[in-house]
Amino acid sequence: MKRMIHYFKFLTENQQGQTRKLCRCFCQGTQLSPNHDDSTDDFSMVSPRIRLRDGRHLAYVERGVPKDKATYKIIIVHGFGSSKEMNFLAPQELIDELSIYLVQYDRAGYGESDPNPKRSLKSEALDIEELADKLQIGAHFYVIGVSMGSYAAWSCLKYFPHRLAGLALIAPVINYRWPSLPVSLVREDYRRKFIRWALWLANHCPKLLHWWVTQKWLPSTAVIEKNHTLFNKNDIDILKTIPGFPMFSKVKGTSCFRHSPP
Numbered sequence: 001m002k003r004m005i006h007y008f009k010f011l012t013e014n015q016q017g018q019t020r021k022l023c024r025c026f027c028q029g030t031q032l033s034p035n036h037d038d039s040t041d042d043f044s045m046v047s048p049r050i051r052l053r054d055g056r057h058l059a060y061v062e063r064g065v066p067k068d069k070a071t072y073k074i075i076i077v078h079g080f081g082s083s084k085e086m087n088f089l090a091p092q093e094l095i096d097e098l099s100i101y102l103v104q105y106d107r108a109g110y111g112e113s114d115p116n117p118k119r120s121l122k123s124e125a126l127d128i129e130e131l132a133d134k135l136q137i138g139a140h141f142y143v144i145g146v147s148m149g150s151y152a153a154w155s156c157l158k159y160f161p162h163r164l165a166g167l168a169l170i171a172p173v174i175n176y177r178w179p180s181l182p183v184s185l186v187r188e189d190y191r192r193k194f195i196r197w198a199l200w201l202a203n204h205c206p207k208l209l210h211w212w213v214t215q216k217w218l219p220s221t222a223v224i225e226k227n228h229t230l231f232n233k234n235d236i237d238i239l240k241t242i243p244g245f246p247m248f249s250k251v252k253g254t255s256c257f258r259h260s261p262p
Contacts, residue, residue, distance in 0.1 A: 046112075048060060049112065050134040058106065058131055059111055059113050060084060060135075061085075063102040065099050065101055067135070072098060073103075075141060075144070076105075076144045077105075077128065077145045077146060078149050082146070083106050083111035085111070103131070121151070122155065125155035125156045132163070140164065142168075148173065150170070176196065
């Protein structure tokens with residue numbers, strides 16, 4: 001509870017304070033890759049959706065107080081292998097106390113949202129801005145990027161900073177070559193070699209990277225999502241209770257990811 005109160009106070013601080021603290025937001029992400037089980041392809045569209053200018057649809061869910069009564073309106077961007085169904089751990093009493101309105105949406109190609117073959121940093125930002133406009137959130141709003149969703153949140157800073165009341169990144173991807181990052185913290189990190197290899201592919205052969213993370217024949221991120229030994233017993237007990245965590249629960253429709261890169 002204390003962490004959540006501190007976190008929401010961070011979002012509602014003045015912009016200079018937010019800018020200083022954003023530099024300290026970077027830490028290791030734990031989001032895993034999506035479930036590629038084809039059985040998740042068949043599901044009914046049950047969430048509300050908006051139609052974008054290019055004809056695609058984005059699905060979303062709303063939480064918190066009504067928009068017209070909210071003091072803080074926040075759009076949450078989910079990570080790699082997750083969806084709008086992710087359990088964002090904000091206590092209801094804190095949401096009510098601060099009059100917070102939350103929107104969680106499926107990024108393009110995830111869950112109930114249509115894929116975007118032309119995905120880019122700009123398209124990710126414009127999807128968020130258009131979602132805010134369609135839902136009539138207002139001229140200014142907050143954005144929270146979780147794990148891989150942080151790159152989409154960062155793109156908002158680049159393409160429409162004037163619309164942002166505040167922005168936070170939760171467990172974004174880190175740079176393992178940062179001199180200030182203690183080796184002892186990442187020596188046993190199973191993602192270290194994977195991310196180094198993925199970055200090399202992204203720079204030199206992005207199409208091969210997309211094939212690698214979506215294929216099923218060779219070891220890739222699919223091995224990680226089935227390896228329970230990466231977590232201790234207490235971790236596993238907690239993760240089993242979190243909706244949308246791909247290793248222990250099936251996120252409906254995340255297999256749509258293979259139609260559209262992260």
